[in-house]
Amino acid sequence: SDAFFVMAYTNVGLSPDGGGSWSxxxxxxxxxxxxxxxxxxxxxxxxxxxxxxxxxxxxTGGALDEALALAERLNGKAPNALASIxxxxxxxxxxxxxxxxxxxxDHFVRNLHHANAGIGIEAFxxxxxxxxx
Numbered sequence: 001s002d003a004f005f006v007m008a009y010t011n012v013g014l015s016p017d018g019g020g021s022w023s024x025x026x027x028x029x030x031x032x033x034x035x036x037x038x039x040x041x042x043x044x045x046x047x048x049x050x051x052x053x054x055x056x057x058x059x060t061g062g063a064l065d066e067a068l069a070l071a072e073r074l075n076g077k078a079p080n081a082l083a084s085i086x087x088x089x090x091x092x093x094x095x096x097x098x099x100x101x102x103x104x105x106d107h108f109v110r111n112l113h114h115a116n117a118g119i120g121i122e123a124f125x126x127x128x129x130x131x132x133x
Contacts, residue, residue, distance in 0.1 A: 001059055005048060006040065007020055007024075007040065010040040020037070021037055024037065045057055079132065084110070088103060088104060119131065120132070
């Protein structure tokens with residue numbers, strides 16, 4: 001929560017690399033991306049959290065614990081469903097709504113016929129934690 005982020009390239013006469021300009025341009029309005037990339041100023045984590053660039057804030061020294069706890073929760077989800085979600089999110093920006101709805105349908109049906117759907121539904125009805133394959 002007390003971290004700072006900086007795109008300091010302009011401070012040393014350089015332009016961004018490593019996909020920073022692309023990533024920020026995908027996530028934020030142009031005027032804000034311009035400010036972040038051109039100013040070279042430190043930006044506090046709470047501001048980036050409010051803007052949606054940072055999805056979670058952790059207490060000082062607690063980022064690793066928070067990340068590991070999230071990883072553990074995700075590890076309890078069906079890997080095939082998580083893979084579908086990643087695919088859908090990656091494809092969404094270039095797809096029309098009609099195309100994306102068709103892709104969601106296809107992923108849903110594929111996952112419905114996966115063994116993990118039965119495991120998940122059975123666990124839900126039995127009110128126990130699922131153990132996915």
